[in-house]
Amino acid sequence: MTSLTSPTPTGTSAAADPDRIVRLRDAAYRIRRHALDMGEVQGQGYIGQALGVADVLAVLFGDLLRFRAEDPEWPQRDRFLLSIGHYAIAAYAAFAEAGIIPAEELETYGSDDSRLPMSAMASYTPGMEISGGSLGHGLGVATGMALGLRHLGNAARVVNLLSDGELDEGSTWEAAMSCAHHGLSNLLAVVDVNGLQADGPTAGVLRIDPLEDKWRAFGWSVRRVDGNDVAALVTAVDELTDAPTAPSVLLCDTRPGRGVPMLETREKAHFLRVEEHEWQTARDQLLEGHTR
């Protein structure tokens, strides 16, 4: 399967193409469902983040990235770099939805000898371009990939998924400056702004605002959207990737636990606890919300 997207013509509202939105919302549902199933296998996982970022991943894998599911090393593929290794559970769910790994394999998540370790590693998983986890690495590697691909005349795009907490790392800003300096219009950074990091709300750990102004001041094209609004995401991605002249960043405000009211309203924590008996309830709530 090759995902070759026909971008919506500029100026066309994504809302004008309801089929596209429905298709991506369905994909987001299945990504969330996969994530819940994986979470249940291990009784843990960064389920809050996975549910929060599912719409973003659905749009990226269902609408933007060019790849061949059966050939993850295809040289012309767009590179998807997951800086945030702990979001592996979300990435595996998206890979399964995209057909890069079989959905049946998801039940091995986090188990010994699985290709799907709790923290993402490139050498383990097809489609995983880098080993994230030590935060602040993804955008630097993306910089080199984008420079290299352009140098080689390869039209592939580089997409780096970061988190807002990761913006604490100075290396992210070294890379941000570098991308702009080198005019890397073939690079898109996507930031999951969920306002949460290990020690608490981002606003209290290390203030990152004004977020849009920062990126703009670093020379980037910036869009900020509700990262749980598929139509808004599609519109923003279309705008950013239509003949870009600079590196682009999509700031996505997301809600951890999105799609499962029980988890969405739970006290916000970097590592969301889910009791054993709650997984089925979570699945039921997810389905209910999706079909409503």
Next chain:
Amino acid sequence: MTTATPRTKLTTSAMIASFADPDQRTTPAPFGHALAALAEDRPEIVGLSADLAKYTDMHVFRSAHPDRFFQMGMAEQVLLGAAAGMAEVGLVPFASTYSVFATRRAYDFLCLDIAEPGLNVNVVGGLPGLTTGYGPSHQATEDLAILRGCPNLTIVDPCDSVDIEAAVPALADHDGPTYLRLLRGSVPTVLDEYDYRFELGKAAELRTGRDVLLISTGLMTMRALQAAARLEADHVDVAVLHVPTIKPLDREAIVRAARPDRLVLTCENHTVIGGLGEAVGTSLALGGVSTRFGQIGLPDEFLAAGALPTLHDRYGLSTDAVVARIKAELNDRAPWPADPSPPSA
């Protein structure tokens, strides 16, 4: 205001200093020229630097192949991260900065972006060990100690221009990450006088000798050879085993050369902690070689600023210091320190 006549300035603690002896044969910018020449036939080779192209001899490559040189600014984390990204898409990057920045500041990026995926990225570190009078900010006295623990990484400490010219293509050919301790500027040319050819991962006995074995790396091989020549006049027979590859270490050659009947001393332009000396000591112990063993290297301290010859004398790296150390060791022939007295009951 003092009116005293200023004394002649004999020394300088400038950043860029040459360790070549006066009148020594040198070769200009051997790294830059070797890389530029290699890139003629190898379109995948690219060069990067972090605002130090001019000071790491990368400017030679930049002039020869401007389309393949990438200026990353004074940002070593993205320098190494981006080099990894370039290797991921099929290029063979050489990324240069000073050793202190590549190892102390950007180690996480060298380790996780380059070494863990096993990418063919060649990190080139200028001012290794004590090759600048600028003080601890620029003296990479512990770069080998930092990097030896990094899996996958090949580490080369060349002696001179001959080593560098041969190492550059060897490192490019090596399918994995490497770190080269760069000697820059006018680099001594020494090893062409010996029956020697650089081979990655191999140690080479440059001269034989009955009394002492010097196991040396980097520029200290040059000093070891000079010391051996001087001691010849005193009828001291000194062998020199040159170990340009620090990792993987040629343990077999080291154990084979370290016969128990001669004094074994390691010589390195690096702290005595965690560099060649300790690696050789471990090799000898594991190899069951029981011999008198010592280390010539930098002390475990932050070093002073000053002129390089002064500092090399003070910290034991000059030829004079090496000769004196060998003589002292030979004059103190007690093979092992006496056992400490047992504590009284």
